[in-house]
Amino acid sequence: MTGWPQRVAIISDAWHPQVNGVVRSLGQLVAELRSRGIEVEVFGPDRFRTLPCPFYPEIRLALLPGQRLHKMLREFKPDALHIATEGPLGLSARRWARVERYAFTTSFHTRFPEYVAARLPFPRAWTERMVYRWIRSFHGAGSAVMAATPSLIKELSGRGFANVCHWTRGVDTAGFTPELRQETEGLVRPVFLYAGRLAVEKNIEAFLSLDLPGSKLVVGDGPDRAGLQRRYPDARFTGMLSGTALTRAYASADVFVFPSRTDTFGLVMLEALACGTPVAAYPVPGPRDILGGVEPAVGKLDEDLRIAAMAALTADRSACRRFAERFSWSAASTMFLNNLVPIASRKSAQKPKGFTTARLPQGLRA
Template sequence: MTDWPQRVAIISDAWHPQVNGVVRSLGQLVGELRARGIEVEVFGPDRFRTLPCPFYPEIRLALMPGQRLHKMLRDFKPDALHIATEGPLGLSARRFARAGGYAFTTSFHTRFPEYIAARLPFPRAWTEWIAYRWIRSFHAAGSAVMAATPSLIKELSGRGFANVCHWTRGVDTARFTPDLRQETEGLARPVFLYAGRLAVEKNIEAFLGLDLPGSKLVVGDGPDRASLEKRFPDARFTGMLKGADLTRAYASADVFVFPSKTDTFGLVMLEALACGTPVAAYPVMGPRDIITAADPGIGRLDEDLRVAALAALSADRSACRRFAERFSWSAASTMFLNNLVPVASRKSAAKSKGFKAGRLPQGARA
């Protein structure tokens, strides 16, 4: 039997009540680990004083969390330490681990260099180069950096990231199901759906500007919602949906359109497929790792997003569901556990020794 840790600390600047792919992924992971009897604590912004993120005021960032977070980690005494994000909490946890000589792992969820470059009035290549240099340094202090897809692993390795390993994602096929498919009142078919954050890096205009038959449905919220509603009055914007309402939107659509070119995975694509809805997307990281790895009957990738959207209409909805059922959170959680390292091991030896419990000493100081 694999000697997995019994106490896992996850530090993340993305956590409830935020609603995004990172939070959903971590939430599913935590549930799986706890079901296995592993004690998991998530140290998120909800435990600290916060201030709004400059680019996303609806996202709250922990304000000077260092001393309090360090005490929390010492009191919890984890066997394994995982830093999920590069924000204030991630930076503070990294300082804590480095000061104490503790090994830890990280994960690369979001392509922040591209997000930053899309917002700042500086040359894009220069901005991305500076940002990647800093993020590479952040992750280099850990024993391993987990990435969601083979394409992302290859890209990060090519950018000089070391010790990149695979941690895929799953989908809750009990929650996301075709059973809630129904006619959508006031929307002519075919219904083309986008679901996710409404922000510049998601490239939503590429979808809303397409000449498509039927209707366009946009589910989600974000800083660009008001401007998008004004520019594309023919589309229906529902705002954020949760639970059965979100599943119903996925299942009732005819095609899920994923216009982003910067996502590292795109969990929403798996959620749509689990609801029996085929995917149309660009042939880029994320979509390329999911759609082209399967029967082409579950969607279409094309540099012309309109071509992809129209072609996806002929996809087999039953095949979409069958494909999504391959992505279990149980398997993804096992992969995560196998990537962890003991906090008491030096990073040079941690991977070769396998996991041996090594909690933080009672009197450890950061």
């Protein structure tokens, strides 16, 4: 089968009104696909009865979605099925596809095994190994699993994941812009910014504990916010920001500090760069995939996060913006479409194949 699907079902346990990188990525993808005339339906927790996630009570998970979700999928009659997450909705959609002998794709957005291991009172290595075994089985039922970076593809393949393919991310360069840069009231420059979820896996204390000049600004919310505010009263915590307020925070900072060692991509880094703000991070997958080869022009990677933060102060803010403009959602969405498989290909006893084998032109590759 050639050409792209006209009806795409995306199953995600992360969806509005949640605010995180997975939701922003899927939201941009859906908008781009719909602009091409493709009918897309996202089946998220907002359509079901929910209960709070054990580790993140602000995140709601669908409660026993099986029969209702299966009915919705039958009525929608998708040409392609993509399962984005491994939660209750993802499990239910996977079960339906296997019973119906339908082909589907998945994506690996979150290092769930590491996050679980950080919260349970069991040996970390054992917990990660057990959870990765389950995650590998989940994705192994699909025809392909999409990963955001070359290093993540290599890592997952090394862990025994089969049919791992590349799906990069983009950034909304119209919404995130340097034009909103202004003086930040009450904050002494240089302003070092972190934006994202406030949770243990984000390693935020590695940033807040640094001896840095100027001010530290923290944008976002999460289960660790209250504890971090108590321990680091000199930092300013704004809570969750969105739209113009978020863009203004990015653009008005002098350096964006990304302390995570576990993120699979780090969309917030691209958002900061699109606002002209250089990035300081550890040289780990995610930051290394994005910034490797272009530092020190747009930021700095170093195992000493203070060295990285101070070095990033000298980066060229115009170069940061130009670099971010290379990551288009148009190119990322084309890559996603190329990875999809016809839903009925497995049921008809054919080997699942993508809708198109066309490669992105060099100029469109993010």
